[in-house]
Amino acid sequence: MKLFALFVILKSPDGGEAKILKKATDLNSFGFFQRSSVDEFMKFTAKIITERTSVGARSSVKEQEYMAHVYVRADNLTGVLVSDQEYNKRVAHTLLNKVLEEFSKAVPSQTWRNLQEGEANFSDLPNLLSKYQNPKEADALTKLQLDLDETKIILHGTIESVLQRGEKLDDLVAKSEDLGIQSKTFYKTAKKTNACCSYM
Structure with missing residues (x-):
């Protein structure tokens, strides 16, 4: 079980392009020269899935041997988690809830639209990605x-x-x-x- 990327994205309410507010990745399982391409592909996928998912919806989308889990809240704040297929879907969506709640507390909602891509001041994202690598330890219900x-x-x-x-x-x-x-x-x-x- 492996988590590769975790994104906080702002979905455009008028159907425009989604904006990545913050991201964290763990691409160590890929070769050094592959990492930048994998990173770009995951960003592209996260944006597309956000734009195609309706407000208030959750889904898990399979792409080759990867899964992209997405949750778009009513306020258009979106979480996307890219994992392998073995990663528990319930734990993935639990993590997305937690990320969006903590992001909302740390970054005021009135600033989201004005932030540049990746600019949000939310340093907990890499820690959450690392903590949830082992769902048995991170998620009390699974344990x-x-x-x-x-x-x-x-x-x-x-x-x-x-x-x-x-x-x-x-x-x-x-x-x-x-x-x-x-x-x-x-x-x-x-x-x-x-x-x-x-x-x-």
């Missing part, structure tokens, strides 16, 4: 899901190991003083019911 998956795997292993000792478990149930007669009867009935439905 939580991975933790739950690991817990589920451990739990399944525990249940399987208990089921492999079935007869010993039966003996423990029969000898247990903690279980009442009704609980022991329920266990036996449930076991018989499950046994009749099992094909193994």
Whole structure:
């Protein structure tokens, strides 16, 4: 999973050319002589996608082995993130939300139209691009899901190991003083019911 570029763009309300207010790139995975061409292509793509996306819309567009995720807010402020295809789309759009919120706080909206391309004073963009390179660490929900998956795997292993000792478990149930007669009867009935439905 890799993030290549992150843009904050102002979409023209009258359908004119979009203006890049700030960008951050990580093109180290490309050859030194390829980087300027890749950078130009990503800027071109980010502008085109911004111009073709309607206000209030989100989308993810595939181009060869890359994905361009875009979000155009109601105020025409737009975030574009270029990643590989493996990068989680939900995390990409979470990052776009965060970038646009923080940009709005740092750069007053009344100045956006008068800024020259790339001139916005927003130094957090490279840090956010770097932080979100690993979505598991940057995004709490993704990390939580991975933790739950690991817990589920451990739990399944525990249940399987208990089921492999079935007869010993039966003996423990029969000898247990903690279980009442009704609980022991329920266990036996449930076991018989499950046994009749099992094909193994």
